Amino acid sequence: MAFPETVTLVASVPATFDNNFAVRDQDMRNLYEKAKRDQWNASTDIRWDKDFDPEKGILPEGLIDIYGTKYWERLNRKEQLELNRHFSAWRISQLMYGEQFAMLVCSQLVNILPTLDSKFFMATQVVDEARHAEVLSRYVLEKLGVAYPLTSSLKNLFDQILEMPQWYLKTVGTQLVAETLAVSLFRMFEQHSPDPLISSICKRVLADESRHMGFGMLSLPEQMQELSEKERDEVEDFACEAAAGLLGGQFPREAYEAVGFSKAEVDDIKQMRHEIAQKNEYVFFRKYFKKDFHSSLWNNMSRCGLMSDRAIARLGSMGITAPQQAAAA
Ligand SMILES: [Fe+2]
Numbered sequence: 001m002a003f004p005e006t007v008t009l010v011a012s013v014p015a016t017f018d019n020n021f022a023v024r025d026q027d028m029r030n031l032y033e034k035a036k037r038d039q040w041n042a043s044t045d046i047r048w049d050k051d052f053d054p055e056k057g058i059l060p061e062g063l064i065d066i067y068g069t070k071y072w073e074r075l076n077r078k079e080q081l082e083l084n085r086h087f088s089a090w091r092i093s094q095l096m097y098g099e100q101f102a103m104l105v106c107s108q109l110v111n112i113l114p115t116l117d118s119k120f121f122m123a124t125q126v127v128d129e130a131r132h133a134e135v136l137s138r139y140v141l142e143k144l145g146v147a148y149p150l151t152s153s154l155k156n157l158f159d160q161i162l163e164m165p166q167w168y169l170k171t172v173g174t175q176l177v178a179e180t181l182a183v184s185l186f187r188m189f190e191q192h193s194p195d196p197l198i199s200s201i202c203k204r205v206l207a208d209e210s211r212h213m214g215f216g217m218l219s220l221p222e223q224m225q226e227l228s229e230k231e232r233d234e235v236e237d238f239a240c241e242a243a244a245g246l247l248g249g250q251f252p253r254e255a256y257e258a259v260g261f262s263k264a265e266v267d268d269i270k271q272m273r274h275e276i277a278q279k280n281e282y283v284f285f286r287k288y289f290k291k292d293f294h295s296s297l298w299n300n301m302s303r304c305g306l307m308s309d310r311a312i313a314r315l316g317s318m319g320i321t322a323p324q325q326a327a328a329a
């Protein structure tokens with residue numbers, strides 16, 4: 001399927017001018033100070049020429065669905081590395097679109113947020129997300145040599161968040177849920193990728209992401225307390241929906257097709273992956289990503305007052321349980 005060069009969405013947001021220039025939220029100003037202090041440059045702070053060696057592989061092999069199966073054994077080492085390159089390009093492409101989405105939604109937030117303290121910080125997140133989109137796209141285009149389209153499940157979620165008028169729903173979808181997931185992915189890639197270049201990029205991105213999640217934690221809890229019970233239920237539902245939207249529909253079909261698997265084989269791989277996930281034997285993913293994401297999401301939603309019995313049941317149906325239960329699983 002051809003992917004259009006640009007996609008335009010009409011998503012108007014209110015623009016609030018804050019006439020009070022005094023500092024009213026010192027914690028938010030401190031976060032803004034940290035953001036100014038810790039800026040980095042994707043052109044000069046990444047060792048683009050020194051670190052990359054595709055012969056070692058890109059992302060951890062254990063993440064590739066067919067790793068350890070008959071399909072994997074059938075490939076010679078060169079073909080396994082080629083599949084890793086396409087798989088990694090597919091996976092990092094999704095993050096690359098996510099970074100551009102984050103830049104767009106944060107630029108909306110600069111307008112909507114009610115106070116100058118939070119607008120100042122959010123202006124820095126716009127720059128951070130531009131840098132993340134820049135660094136990941138450069139890696140994908142220059143090093144991996146192939147980019148893949150955004151999945152429809154992510155596109156639907158991004159569009160929905162861009163169209164929402166309330167700042168707190170955008171923040172729940174972006175800083176609370178999507179960035180919690182992105183941090184777990186970046187952390188796993190940073191610690192376990194055979195390629196030191198992507199590992200160093202993820203390390204840089206993670207340092208910025210902790211500020212972004214910090215914005216959610218500083219701004220959301222108080223706002224959630226001001227909502228009616230009905231409104232808070234809607235926010236909780238949306239947080240669960242966003243988590244489902246991020247986790248679903250993420251099968252890299254095009255990467256398998258690119259290395260010569262037939263449609264029937266790719267269907268079989270998809271089915272196999274589903275069965276493995278059901279049996280909870282998807283070891284690498286479970287060990288490094290799932291546990292981390294589930295406990296972070298649980299903790300962050302709890303801190304924002306978004307963990308009623310309804311949310312617990314809804315997350316439970318997605319296999320997301322309280323951290324101590326997850327640890328025992
Ligand atoms: Fe980012």
Ligand SMILES: [Fe+2]
Pocket residue numbers: 102129179208209212
């Ligand atoms: Fe971010």
